[in-house]
Amino acid sequence: DAKTTQPTSMDCAEGRAANLPCNHSTISGNEYVYWYRQIHSQGPQYIIHGLKNNETNEMASLIITEDRKSSTLILPHATLRDTAVYYCIVRVGSGNTPLVFGKGTRLSVIA
Amino acid sequence: DTAVSQTPKYLVTQMGNDKSIKCEQNLGHDTMYWYKQDSKKFLKIMFSYNNKELIINETVPNRFSPKSPDKAHLNLHINSLELGDSAVYFCASSFAGGASTGELFFGEGSRLTVL
Numbered sequence: 009d010a011k012t013t014q015p016t017s018m019d020c021a022e023g024r025a026a027n028l029p030c031n032h033s034t035i036s037g038n039e040y041v042y043w044y045r046q047i048h049s050q051g052p053q054y055i056i057h058g059l060k061n062n063e064t065n066e067m068a069s070l071i072i073t074e075d076r077k078s079s080t081l082i083l084p085h086a087t088l089r090d091t092a093v094y095y096c097i098v099r100v101g102s103g104n105t106p107l108v109f110g111k112g113t114r115l116s117v118i119a
Numbered sequence: 120d121t122a123v124s125q126t127p128k129y130l131v132t133q134m135g136n137d138k139s140i141k142c143e144q145n146l147g148h149d150t151m152y153w154y155k156q157d158s159k160k161f162l163k164i165m166f167s168y169n170n171k172e173l174i175i176n177e178t179v180p181n182r183f184s185p186k187s188p189d190k191a192h193l194n195l196h197i198n199s200l201e202l203g204d205s206a207v208y209f210c211a212s213s214f215a216g217g218a219s220t221g222e223l224f225f226g227e228g229s230r231l232t233v234l
Contacts, residue, residue, distance in 0.1 A: 040221065044223075050227060051123075051225030051226050051228055052211075052225045053225070054223065095162075099221065108164065109154075109162040
């Protein structure tokens with residue numbers, strides 16, 4: 009079972025920041041927070057991951073609370089192509105543990 | 120070059136038939152996975168292989184038989200297809216080594232329709 013809780017859906021205006029929250033109150037010390045997204049009919053795509061510190065890459069920023077019980081994925085300037093289901097997943101960082109997907113958040117970017 | 124490729128992309132078949140889906144990755148990864156995404160869009164892990172060895176089998180019926188001839192390939196054979204097998208099947212790969220980020224790379228999916 010997924011160890012995360014996310015809102016079912018969210019809307020965001022094009023060009024604005026999209027902030028997607030995730031709760032993971034039972035996260036273990038060796039588990040990372042991963043974010044993936046699935047654009048309609050495509051395979052899931054890796055976005056970003058982090059352990060304790062905030063992370064940023066060319067796609068997004070990840071803000072993890074100090075107690076690590078929740079995090080927020082930020083898409084700084086959402087475009088229509090960012091419309092997708094976003095999955096927050098906790099998992100050990102290496103090894104061969106598979107990702108366990110929850111229901112994710114369906115983000116709709118609106119023009 | 121496609122990192123994780125699956126064939127066929129679409130497969131329509133009759134109940135009771137046997138079919139295979141093939142997956143190949145050219146990323147040098149040592150771990151490969153099969154996921155199933157049903158009509159409700161839930162993505163569920165089915166199998167994972169590390170260095171050709173089965174390490175996870177998530178209570179999948181034994182009509183499903185994965186085979187890994189080498190680290191770069193993980194094929195899925197399904198016997199006696201049932202209506203409930205209709206889904207999109209995703210292959211993925213990752214590197215299990217200690218320095219890896221644990222990122223999984225997914226293929227584009229194979230949509231199986233059983234009539």
